[in-house]
Amino acid sequence: MPLSPIFFKKTKFEVEKVSNASTESDSVTRSDHSIFVRGIRKTYPNGVVANQDVTFSILRGEVHALLGENGAGKTTLVKILSGCLTPDSGEILVNGRSVRIEDPIKAVKLGIGMVHQHFTLIPTFTVAENIALSLSLSGRLNLDAVKGKIKEVSKNLTLEIDPDARIEQLPVGLRQRVEILRLLCQDVDILILDEPTSVLTPLEVEELFKTIRRLKSKGRSVIIITHKVKEALAISDRITIMRGGRVVKTLPTISTNEAELAALVVEGFASSLRVDRGKPGEPVLMVKNLSVKGKRGEMAVKGVDLVLHAGEILGIAGVAGNGQKELVEALTGLRRIESGTSLLKTCDLTNRPPKFIIRKGVSYIPEDRIRRGVVLSMSVSENLALKNFEEQPFSKNMVINRESIDRYASDLISKFGIRASDPCATVSSLSGGNIGKLVVARELSNGANIVVAEQPTAGLDVKASEAVHQKLMELRSKGVAALLISADLDEIIKLSDRIVVMYGGKFVGEFTHDSLDIQKLARLMLGSA
Amino acid sequence: MMEWALILGFIAAGIRTASPLLLASLGETVVQRGGILNLGIEGAMLMGAFSGFMGAYLTGNLWVGLLTSIIAGVLTVLIFGFLVIRINLDQVVSGLAINLLAMGLCLYFFRIAFSQGAFPYLGDLIGPYAIPGLSQIPVLGEVLFNQTVFVYIGLIAVPLIYFLIFKTSFGLRLRSIGEDPVVASYLGINVSRIRYLSLIIEGALVGMAGGLLTISMFNVFDSRIVAARGFVAVSIVILGRWNPWGALGGSLLFGFTEALSLWIGTFLVGPAAPSVSLLLRMLPYVVTILALLVGGRKVRGPAALGSPFSKE
Ligand SMILES: Nc1ncnc2c1ncn2[C@@H]1O[C@H](COP(=O)(O)OP(=O)(O)OP(=O)(O)O)[C@@H](O)[C@H]1O
Ligand SMILES: [Mg+2]
Numbered sequence: 001m002p003l004s005p006i007f008f009k010k011t012k013f014e015v016e017k018v019s020n021a022s023t024e025s026d027s028v029t030r031s032d033h034s035i036f037v038r039g040i041r042k043t044y045p046n047g048v049v050a051n052q053d054v055t056f057s058i059l060r061g062e063v064h065a066l067l068g069e070n071g072a073g074k075t076t077l078v079k080i081l082s083g084c085l086t087p088d089s090g091e092i093l094v095n096g097r098s099v100r101i102e103d104p105i106k107a108v109k110l111g112i113g114m115v116h117q118h119f120t121l122i123p124t125f126t127v128a129e130n131i132a133l134s135l136s137l138s139g140r141l142n143l144d145a146v147k148g149k150i151k152e153v154s155k156n157l158t159l160e161i162d163p164d165a166r167i168e169q170l171p172v173g174l175r176q177r178v179e180i181l182r183l184l185c186q187d188v189d190i191l192i193l194d195e196p197t198s199v200l201t202p203l204e205v206e207e208l209f210k211t212i213r214r215l216k217s218k219g220r221s222v223i224i225i226t227h228k229v230k231e232a233l234a235i236s237d238r239i240t241i242m243r244g245g246r247v248v249k250t251l252p253t254i255s256t257n258e259a260e261l262a263a264l265v266v267e268g269f270a271s272s273l274r275v276d277r278g279k280p281g282e283p284v285l286m287v288k289n290l291s292v293k294g295k296r297g298e299m300a301v302k303g304v305d306l307v308l309h310a311g312e313i314l315g316i317a318g319v320a321g322n323g324q325k326e327l328v329e330a331l332t333g334l335r336r337i338e339s340g341t342s343l344l345k346t347c348d349l350t351n352r353p354p355k356f357i358i359r360k361g362v363s364y365i366p367e368d369r370i371r372r373g374v375v376l377s378m379s380v381s382e383n384l385a386l387k388n389f390e391e392q393p394f395s396k397n398m399v400i401n402r403e404s405i406d407r408y409a410s411d412l413i414s415k416f417g418i419r420a421s422d423p424c425a426t427v428s429s430l431s432g433g434n435i436g437k438l439v440v441a442r443e444l445s446n447g448a449n450i451v452v453a454e455q456p457t458a459g460l461d462v463k464a465s466e467a468v469h470q471k472l473m474e475l476r477s478k479g480v481a482a483l484l485i486s487a488d489l490d491e492i493i494k495l496s497d498r499i500v501v502m503y504g505g506k507f508v509g510e511f512t513h514d515s516l517d518i519q520k521l522a523r524l525m526l527g528s529a
Numbered sequence: 530m531m532e533w534a535l536i537l538g539f540i541a542a543g544i545r546t547a548s549p550l551l552l553a554s555l556g557e558t559v560v561q562r563g564g565i566l567n568l569g570i571e572g573a574m575l576m577g578a579f580s581g582f583m584g585a586y587l588t589g590n591l592w593v594g595l596l597t598s599i600i601a602g603v604l605t606v607l608i609f610g611f612l613v614i615r616i617n618l619d620q621v622v623s624g625l626a627i628n629l630l631a632m633g634l635c636l637y638f639f640r641i642a643f644s645q646g647a648f649p650y651l652g653d654l655i656g657p658y659a660i661p662g663l664s665q666i667p668v669l670g671e672v673l674f675n676q677t678v679f680v681y682i683g684l685i686a687v688p689l690i691y692f693l694i695f696k697t698s699f700g701l702r703l704r705s706i707g708e709d710p711v712v713a714s715y716l717g718i719n720v721s722r723i724r725y726l727s728l729i730i731e732g733a734l735v736g737m738a739g740g741l742l743t744i745s746m747f748n749v750f751d752s753r754i755v756a757a758r759g760f761v762a763v764s765i766v767i768l769g770r771w772n773p774w775g776a777l778g779g780s781l782l783f784g785f786t787e788a789l790s791l792w793i794g795t796f797l798v799g800p801a802a803p804s805v806s807l808l809l810r811m812l813p814y815v816v817t818i819l820a821l822l823v824g825g826r827k828v829r830g831p832a833a834l835g836s837p838f839s840k841e
Contacts, residue, residue: 084715104715104716105717108717116715120716121712122704122705122708122709122712122713123708123832124708124829124832125704129701132698132701133701133702133705136717137698138698138699139697140696140697140698141696141697141698141700141701
């Protein structure tokens, strides 16, 4: 019997008992918990203790938000619940029974499924093929049956999707929907979503939340990890905060507020960001009539004009997939420019190789940090020096000077608060948010005069996000120009001196910070003026 | 009338020449779909050729030779599999190492088995087998149904492997591993097991392709007998876009080129100019390069092809 949210909000007593981890007694009706874990500890092979003495529970029909700084151990915990990692010690109860979750298949059998921070879809496969992949079918592949199942499940929850669409042709929001559908096709009761909103536009987030509410109304439970306190407040019934591998507190959503949560997430955090405006100077980047083709050969950018001034942050607002990505790739030399020009002061950047563009002082924070931003198997310090290791003092006479690279790295690690066990740790051992911090640290510290920032704070915790915003403004006051592309409209509005709206490969509107009309901006983003 | 027979004979020869390439490229298509680039296929073919020869020579039974060639092929490919899956060595390096190993082993055992200067040969070959009824069909019967068992196996294997790759759950998993083994493992797919299974299939096909050379094509063994057919098979896989039907097309292209070069050498140039006919033998390799230049550009293979994968 699914527990209605109203019911458990009333039983505050029980909820508090659960949250009070250390004095937990067995008298709590365990069968009410879909999952109940106690004393979980996880040490990674490199010795990092990512979870210790973690006690956590999720009720039937509950939406439970998991908050915490980068590297707090959130992903580790949910990976344990979904069978991707095995804990060193601790007890896991599912529906009151003690279980061992050896692998993801076992987890799914127990009704637990997870949508990873980095999607686990095969891009060249269709929706149906991807879903078939995890249904442990055998023998002849019956895709029609799979499609039938998808139709049934998606109709039940009004999650529209074309089963024959190829994943690589779907926007992020829909890919996420496929991930969720896949779990539902496997009859999962407890869905774990690891930072599902970090790359979604506000509209897509709203859509996702609708889905979560519908799931909840059908008695399913959802664990959602997020860095946005507002989101946790909007969607969850209870909130658990983690710090340094431990659970700090679990509390019911109705009894808390944004400031309290922020202070719990980052100990004693209080926003100290002073937002100021820039004083735009000379034009530095002049883009004329730029046209760029997309992945499938379609015109993705259709004759865009853009002028970026020194000491200015220019925000590009738009729903993902309207040419922002191709525009950025063209400017950074990663994609061919079909026609038009890109000029840095007097220097022509059109169709020059990335290295040339980097040397001219254009730095780039890519949205896909893992594939574009770092070399996973190399160390943190090597990654931090990746773009200028050829220069003095990092190397001399073509010989790399390790010491100076390590010193530089240690400096950036402390400045940007990157949580790494040491500068020589491989990047693959960092948490998602810390990989993000690393990329941002490198790109904002190499003396660039233009910064192209794609979702610079996606996946970063409040403190780190603020630090990045602070840094961007600091650079701006020194005359650096920035192009900010973000799904987070709040971020764009907060930082930008000027905002252009991109729709269908064109700029369809422009606002200065003072003349901003949010209603109009939102309409323009959707293509209706 | 005479010319007609000559042309039919040429086509039949082209198909026959294509058969080792077809078997080998089908096997390689399977493993590459699972993300493994096996350049050790050349060595596996050599082992197949040697074992086939030895099996047939020692027992006097060609079918035993077929069996031993299959076993040798599977074993060689499994050694390769052990290196790249279990020990996680680089695929290209392991493949080349397997080729050297195979060459060394064959030379060594051949020398042990036969005294220097001996010239062992098989008294018989697996020849064409006319399928009763079907071989009576005019034209088609001659070129398709009066062939060796290897041609039949290859032709039947094309739709079977197609079915395996595209129409079964095994194939779906295999392809997902070829695209992204990490993701596949997250979904609970046993990457190593599926890769080993695909390698066994390849081993059998490649071993047979090698055995065919000694027990059905030439009746002697020489360490150079494979003559880069394994590498040609790898390029056929690319040319055929990782599709069994494409592999069939590619194999036929090369089979005919090879047959053509022999044919021109024999009938048009003749023994009068041996250097010209030797030069003509290069034709298949030139075609390989040209075909890859034309057809091998802008093709998208399995995304994870050749990249290492280890759990956690
Ligand atoms: N594969 C790994 N090997 C070694 N250490 C790891 C590995 N994955 C994570 N860690 C470490 O474990 C700690 C917790 O990481 P985890 O990914 O759980 O953090 P998180 O709370 O999800 O952070 P984020 O918000 O940045 O995603 C971090 O200090 C991280 O460096
Ligand atoms: Mg994480």
